[in-house]
Amino acid sequence: MRTPTELAQVFREKQLKLTPQRQLLFNLLHDNESHPTAESLFEIASKQMPGISLRTIYQTLGELAEMKELQLVDIGNGATRFDPNMSEHQHFVCDSCGAIHDVDITSAPKLRAGSADGFAVEEIGVVFRGRCGRCNQGDQSRQTTKRSPGLQAKNKAS
Amino acid sequence: MRTPTELAQVFREKQLKLTPQRQLLFNLLHDNESHPTAESLFEIASKQMPGISLRTIYQTLGELAEMKELQLVDIGNGATRFDPNMSEHQHFVCDSCGAIHDVDITSAPKLRAGSADGFAVEEIGVVFRGRCGRCNQGDQSRQTTKRSPGLQAKNKAS
């Protein structure tokens, strides 16, 4: 995703208003590698701008995604994650602590769908699951992002 | 997933009851390549067994998944899909008609997460998106499994 300043420019060009809410989100997202959910962004945003609406967070995130400034990451359980890193990369989800890390497998031969099957692939989503380095050694469970038990694990940070 | 007969055996061995509801689902899932949702299975099951509960469908699907007889497929939008095909394979989702096809990219070099990063990868989920052969040639939109517009596209068959 572009810098807050650049985004401001883009918005202006598109006749979109540069509201304080949007600017705040631009800042919160810039260089953010935590793959936040709308909820977590809402919590952080609320501290700097009490009263901001979760609806607005969703709204703005949706707009940014549509403008290709933001990537939606679906790790299968819980809420959608947002990733300002638009470069081609994949994600690793730690089943133990729930953390999401960017992974770059461009080193490996590019993935290609069997075009022989007549599919026109436009997008490839890859999600690795396992245990991250920290969880792998030493302390076991932490947040525990369940997956196997149920179909869903919509656990809140609570 | 195993055959309904084999599953019956497994269930018996585990002291699990072989109810008509379960047997019906075993049959509906066996060799089912449609990647159904719990809802769609419910609709089909209801015809053969009016009064069966959607809750039971979810319950049984969850059990089978836990028993590794069934794979949960999350294509990002809408409901979870269930896939009795437990062999290593990936999925292609047609953004036009919403169909899900199994894809086998074992021919391509296996995916490997950067173990250098200290990640212990246990599972890799790959979802290809694009247009399937049929949609690619001729008729455009059909069911239209939206994705880009919003974060979610929980459209029901209704």
Next chain:
DNA sequence: TGTTAGTTAGCATGACTTGCAAATTAGAAA
């Protein structure tokens, strides 16, 4: 400063899934 189209806030609603408790029932024992 006034105008207005684009935004925000809040609440209602919708889609999907799970929790819970009462009613049933498969399967083993008598």
Next chain:
DNA sequence: TTTCTAATTTGCAAGTCATGCTAACTAACA
């Protein structure tokens, strides 16, 4: 075959995540 009991099924309430809708608000331009 009847009895017994723990496993299941149901049905509904509740929970999570996300979107629709609209009145109130405001950034941005004349």
